[in-house]
Amino acid sequence: MKMKKVVALGAAVGVALAGLGLALPANAEPVSNGYVLVGSDTLQDSTNALLNGTSVGGAPVRVTSAGTSLGSFDAFGSTAIQTKTGGAYFGRPAGSGAGVTALRASITGNTYTGNAAVPARVITGQVDIARSSSGAGSNANTNGLLAYVPYGRDAVAYAYNGTNSDLAALTTAQLKQIYESNTPVTIGSTVVKPRIPQSSSGTRSFFLSAIGVTTLGTTVGDSTANTTPENDASILGADEIIPFSAASWVAQANGVTGVNTIAAASAVNVKLGSPNGVAPFTGTGTSLVPNSTFYNAAPFGRDTYLVVEYARINSSDAKYDANLANLLDPSKTQSLTNTGTFASTTGAVKRKFGFLAPSSTTIIRAYATL
Amino acid sequence: MFRKNIVRAAAVGVVVVALVAGSAVAAHAADTVPPTVGSKGPYYIGDAGDGSIIPAGTELDFDYALIGMPSADPADIEAVFPGTPDGETVRTFISPRGSEHTPAQWTAWADSAFKTGTKDVIYPAVTLGAQILGNQSTVRAGGNFSIGFAFMKNNNLNLADGDVYFTYITVQPNGKWTFATPDGSGPVDPEPSADSFDVNLEAVTTSAPDGALSLVAPASNTATIGNPALVDGLSTSTGSLGDFSVVDERFQTHPGWTLTTTVTQFTNAADSSKIINASQLGVAPKLVEPNAAVTLANPQVAGSATYPSVFAQTGDTAAAGTAKFNADLKFVSPVNMPAGTYTSKLTLTLASK
Numbered sequence: 001m002k003m004k005k006v007v008a009l010g011a012a013v014g015v016a017l018a019g020l021g022l023a024l025p026a027n028a029e030p031v032s033n034g035y036v037l038v039g040s041d042t043l044q045d046s047t048n049a050l051l052n053g054t055s056v057g058g059a060p061v062r063v064t065s066a067g068t069s070l071g072s073f074d075a076f077g078s079t080a081i082q083t084k085t086g087g088a089y090f091g092r093p094a095g096s097g098a099g100v101t102a103l104r105a106s107i108t109g110n111t112y113t114g115n116a117a118v119p120a121r122v123i124t125g126q127v128d129i130a131r132s133s134s135g136a137g138s139n140a141n142t143n144g145l146l147a148y149v150p151y152g153r154d155a156v157a158y159a160y161n162g163t164n165s166d167l168a169a170l171t172t173a174q175l176k177q178i179y180e181s182n183t184p185v186t187i188g189s190t191v192v193k194p195r196i197p198q199s200s201s202g203t204r205s206f207f208l209s210a211i212g213v214t215t216l217g218t219t220v221g222d223s224t225a226n227t228t229p230e231n232d233a234s235i236l237g238a239d240e241i242i243p244f245s246a247a248s249w250v251a252q253a254n255g256v257t258g259v260n261t262i263a264a265a266s267a268v269n270v271k272l273g274s275p276n277g278v279a280p281f282t283g284t285g286t287s288l289v290p291n292s293t294f295y296n297a298a299p300f301g302r303d304t305y306l307v308v309e310y311a312r313i314n315s316s317d318a319k320y321d322a323n324l325a326n327l328l329d330p331s332k333t334q335s336l337t338n339t340g341t342f343a344s345t346t347g348a349v350k351r352k353f354g355f356l357a358p359s360s361t362t363i364i365r366a367y368a369t370l
Numbered sequence: 371m372f373r374k375n376i377v378r379a380a381a382v383g384v385v386v387v388a389l390v391a392g393s394a395v396a397a398h399a400a401d402t403v404p405p406t407v408g409s410k411g412p413y414y415i416g417d418a419g420d421g422s423i424i425p426a427g428t429e430l431d432f433d434y435a436l437i438g439m440p441s442a443d444p445a446d447i448e449a450v451f452p453g454t455p456d457g458e459t460v461r462t463f464i465s466p467r468g469s470e471h472t473p474a475q476w477t478a479w480a481d482s483a484f485k486t487g488t489k490d491v492i493y494p495a496v497t498l499g500a501q502i503l504g505n506q507s508t509v510r511a512g513g514n515f516s517i518g519f520a521f522m523k524n525n526n527l528n529l530a531d532g533d534v535y536f537t538y539i540t541v542q543p544n545g546k547w548t549f550a551t552p553d554g555s556g557p558v559d560p561e562p563s564a565d566s567f568d569v570n571l572e573a574v575t576t577s578a579p580d581g582a583l584s585l586v587a588p589a590s591n592t593a594t595i596g597n598p599a600l601v602d603g604l605s606t607s608t609g610s611l612g613d614f615s616v617v618d619e620r621f622q623t624h625p626g627w628t629l630t631t632t633v634t635q636f637t638n639a640a641d642s643s644k645i646i647n648a649s650q651l652g653v654a655p656k657l658v659e660p661n662a663a664v665t666l667a668n669p670q671v672a673g674s675a676t677y678p679s680v681f682a683q684t685g686d687t688a689a690a691g692t693a694k695f696n697a698d699l700k701f702v703s704p705v706n707m708p709a710g711t712y713t714s715k716l717t718l719t720l721a722s723k
Binding site for chain 2: 053055056058059060062064066067068069326332333334340342343344345
């Protein structure tokens with residue numbers, strides 16, 4: 001009998017250690033000393049650079065607030081993140097939609113579920129800003145409780161893996177056909193294999209809207225409940241295409257991002273297409289510059305946003321936070337939303353990451369209820 | 371009621387002083403921040419938005435985004451602060467005035483960076499609010515500081531040869547601040563040609579009780595300490611006192627004597643409020659000719675000298691006859707004192723034992 005008890009105890013200890021082992025990776029990401037950003041993959045590289053400090057714009061620039069550093073959490077990585085000291089570990093918001101959902105939960109106190117691997121958690125006050133590569137869409141509301149503050153101008157093109165020019169300049173109509181069809185679409189001699197980023201991706205929702213697709217065709221790989229990351233050139237097989245942020249492509253090619261998927265061995269034949277024959281960028285090598293003609297034109301040009309609780313940037317509200325408001329004030333030289341061109345502005349940094357000035361600086365309010 | 375007011379004033383004395391200083395800044399912002407001393411070179415302040423030079427006397431917000439620039443000439447807008455090969459990192463900082471070269475004494479700081487691909491620095495942040503490490507709240511409370519950046523090495527422990535650039539600032543308790551604008555004439559190290567001072571010597575003698583004991587003063591009653599050079603970032607000047615003699619012909623009684631040095635504090639010739647303590651003068655006594663009866667005192671070291679101090683003495687053994695002396699002088703200016711001419715008086719007093 002004694003022997004059995006010992007064995008049982010050993011087993012119990014083993015389980016407990018295994019549990020600790022699972023929790024450890026989340027600790028590798030430090031907590032923020034100040035405001036917290038989550039959400040869009042498209043915006044993450046530029047906000048990471050701005051908050052951690054960078055010289056890519058030609059001068060050292062680091063965005064701080066009220067004497068503290070800030071934290072920007074990637075869209076992909078460990079399944080759980082802890083954003084502030086003592087805060088809950090919660091599912092990593094993977095993309096624009098998830099980021100806004102997490103921000104809403106942070107405001108309301110409702111539980112948030114980032115992914116199936118992490119239980120729903122109360123995350124009150126754990127998220128301050130959501131990165132969003134898509135606009136408010138149907139959630140826009142003049143009395144909305146959230147504010148979409150324009151961050152920068154991006155455009156969505158598509159990346160393709162091919163050795164000929166069949167997929168180099170697809171039209172909007174061709175893209176719509178490719179993503180709606182239930183049978184394979186052939187362009188030139190190439191049978192196109194469409195792919196799509198995960199469902200919370202702002203790039204996904206914007207792209208489908210831009211080409212007029214509401215229901216994906218059955219030929220689209222990973223069309224439902226997938227976890228395909230956006231802006232990852234390394235995942236494309238031969239003749240596959242996927243929506244891709246032009247800004248992200250420019251940033252990766254320029255070598256200013258932490259990870260460069262374009263340079264991956266598997267991406268040697270991956271290129272950025274020119275929708276309707278308009279190239280998303282000019283320049284070559286590591287000196288790419290956004291092509292304003294493509295960025296400014298419909299349907300592929302888009303403004304991107306930082307989303308925040310409106311009350312916190314409304315000076316007449318009791319929840320008004322002047323520091324947060326300054327952080328999102330484009331007239332401030334080193335705010336997150338500045339679009340200047342001088343080397344020591346945040347705008348100069350964002351240009352290196354492929355973002356131009358947004359088409360408007362007007363805040364869009366959204367979500368009448370949270 | 372009057373008593374109560376007095377008590378309150380005493381309890382918050384520091385704050386009261388700071389407020390008075392703040393009022394002065396608002397009224398005379400351009401001339402209340404003294405010229406910067408000790409920076410490797412001029413440190414102009416520009417707008418981070420476009421690089422335009424901020425005019426002297428401008429009152430700035432604590433979090434307004436600003437950059438440092440080595441030149442005020444718009445044609446030099448892309449000029450860099452030149453670094454040196456030993457530079458490994460760059461930090462911006464706010465420090466007490468006089469502590470710019472001592473990172474351990476900085477009040478607040480932040481990591482910065484070289485210009486990409488070089489060891490030079492361009493547009494370092496001068497934004498007060500961006501100095502997020504250390505104790506920024508001390509700066510926000512107001513006072514006199516320096517803001518600048520340093521080329522560093524040894525994991526931010528020590529300064530690299532690129533040295534430190536900074537400018538004096540005065541921060542009000544509400545966070546508003548003003549700064550000293552360089553005159554643009556080049557380095558502001560305390561080493562202009564006028565960096566010397568005069569020493570008047572007074573030869574004081576006592577009456578010889580039995581025979582002749584006398585002190586013969588130098589040919590000139592002014593000793594100039596010049597040739598300033600930067601040693602460890604401090605202006606260091608050297609000179610010689612000049613030959614002088616003690617003549618003791620009391621061969622019968624030979625009671626001995628003591629020669630004592632006293633030094634008054636150094637006063638800036640242009641601004642009598644600028645005073646350097648006498649402890650900054652080092653005096654190293656020496657015999658011009660050997661004299662076995664004379665014992666020289668240990669040198670007084672610049673920076674820690676104490677006066678009065680014994681220069682030399684003899685014992686009750688034998689009269690020394692004529693003992694011919696001189697002294698090496700070394701003056702180290704504190705880093706926070708403006709360049710200029712400082713005067714003092716050194717007195718040698720001969721007394722019989």
